[in-house]
Amino acid sequence: MPYSYATHLECSATGERHEVAVLQGLSRAGKPLLVRYDLAALRRNVARADIEARPLNLWRWRELLPVPDAAHEVSLGEVETPLIELRNSERPAGFAPPTVKDEGRLPTGSFKARGLALAVSMASVFGVRRVAIPTNGNAGAAMAAYAARAGMEAFCFCPDDTPEINLSEIALQGARVWRVNGLINDCARLVGLGKERFGWFDMSTLKEPYRIEGKKTMGLELAAQSRWQLPDVVFYPTGGGTGLIGMWKAWSELAALGWIEGPLPRLVAVQSTGCAPIVRAFEAGAESATPWQNAHTIASGIRVPAAIGDFLILRALRETRGFALAVEDAAIERARTEVAGKDGLLLSPEGAATYAAYLAAARDGRIRPSDRVILFNCASGLKYPMPPVTARMDLARPFADG
Numbered sequence: 001m002p003y004s005y006a007t008h009l010e011c012s013a014t015g016e017r018h019e020v021a022v023l024q025g026l027s028r029a030g031k032p033l034l035v036r037y038d039l040a041a042l043r044r045n046v047a048r049a050d051i052e053a054r055p056l057n058l059w060r061w062r063e064l065l066p067v068p069d070a071a072h073e074v075s076l077g078e079v080e081t082p083l084i085e086l087r088n089s090e091r092p093a094g095f096a097p098p099t100v101k102d103e104g105r106l107p108t109g110s111f112k113a114r115g116l117a118l119a120v121s122m123a124s125v126f127g128v129r130r131v132a133i134p135t136n137g138n139a140g141a142a143m144a145a146y147a148a149r150a151g152m153e154a155f156c157f158c159p160d161d162t163p164e165i166n167l168s169e170i171a172l173q174g175a176r177v178w179r180v181n182g183l184i185n186d187c188a189r190l191v192g193l194g195k196e197r198f199g200w201f202d203m204s205t206l207k208e209p210y211r212i213e214g215k216k217t218m219g220l221e222l223a224a225q226s227r228w229q230l231p232d233v234v235f236y237p238t239g240g241g242t243g244l245i246g247m248w249k250a251w252s253e254l255a256a257l258g259w260i261e262g263p264l265p266r267l268v269a270v271q272s273t274g275c276a277p278i279v280r281a282f283e284a285g286a287e288s289a290t291p292w293q294n295a296h297t298i299a300s301g302i303r304v305p306a307a308i309g310d311f312l313i314l315r316a317l318r319e320t321r322g323f324a325l326a327v328e329d330a331a332i333e334r335a336r337t338e339v340a341g342k343d344g345l346l347l348s349p350e351g352a353a354t355y356a357a358y359l360a361a362a363r364d365g366r367i368r369p370s371d372r373v374i375l376f377n378c379a380s381g382l383k384y385p386m387p388p389v390t391a392r393m394d395l396a397r398p399f400a401d402g
């Protein structure tokens with residue numbers, strides 16, 4: 001029985017086939033490549049129940065991942081992330097509580113572990129020694145961790161205002177890291193400039209085909225956790241969009257396997273009003289997005305002015321009858337405070353953006369009271385700045401201020 005059922009890679013724009021047994025970057029047309037599997041053979045040989053009988057981790061999906069053998073799986077303990085209902089946080093009257101899929105429990109505290117575990121594993125299959133990445137923080141931290149584990153050298157380029165903790169965790173995990181006086185797309189240019197000269201493999205999102213396969217496991221996992229009855233609506237904080245495209249791909253594969261039935265969940269791309277290229281393109285009916293000028297938001301992970309997979313994100317939204325929605329930073333902060341205080345769940349600003357978007361969509365009728373809703377919190381809230389605490393108590397005068 002094959003370990004992986006990957007057969008080839010396909011250009012997402014032209015459909016041209018590329019070899020699976022070769023380290024790949026972009027397609028010959030300069031577009032993202034997607035890994036394809038022999039789903040007919042997999043359907044004959046493997047049952048849903050076989051997967052369910054395995055330990056609850058990312059590697060239980062190995063037939064639907066490209067890593068060719070167990071020896072090349074670079075792992076730091078990629079657990080299945082929990083689903084947590086927001087029972088106490090505010091919601092419009094009559095609405096069922098939304099559920100958070102909390103990706104903050106993964107190694108390095110974010111969902112980037114899924115993609116980078118796969119990308120570093122595949123890099124190790126092909127003998128890569130040096131990897132480089134433009135990163136808003138979490139992806140760099142995950143790459144640094146997995147590269148350290150695999151004995152590779154790692155180089156990370158971060159926008160100036162990347163959260164301090166991300167820079168420190170990247171450095172402590174053995175990578176070289178620089179602050180760059182620009183945004184993520186400027187950092188990507190630096191990786192492009194240096195890759196020939198320094199012999200780096202470019203780990204930029206969707207510029208190599210393996211990270212999306214790791215992110216795909218969010219969709220696979222959600223299917224298994226929902227007993228193969230997918231929810232109605234999924235709100236996803238969208239930067240490069242790898243997770244959103246990955247889940248859409250996951251569900252298409254599961255549908256082809258006959259493991260799920262019925263319409264796919266409506267996908268909702270959540271962005272900030274300070275950087276909303278996908279929302280603008282969606283509303284204009286465009287097939288791709290134009291770069292956003294002067295991008296700014298406290299949700300650094302979704303501050304992506306131009307996404308190479310924009311046309312795939314837009315296609316996924318339209319094909320699932322979903323939509324795109326931008327929320328203000330002030331609403332993100334209010335949402336974070338609400339969910340932390342009422343439900344005890346410390347969301348990342350990006351995760352809080354999905355809750356703010358859920359409230360907005362519930363109020364304007366874009367989702368229905370009976371909809372089963374999933375909100376993605378893609379990183380632990382502990383990785384981001386929090387309001388300072390100023391209260392003090394003097395032991396010599398306890399409770400003196402009442």
Ligand SMILES: Cc1ncc(COP(=O)(O)O)c(C=O)c1O
Nearest residue numbers: 239240241242243301350378379
């Ligand atoms: C916490 C968090 N949420 C969401 C995103 C956006 O993810 P994607 O690139 O899959 O759109 C990122 C990316 O950096 C992130 O760190």
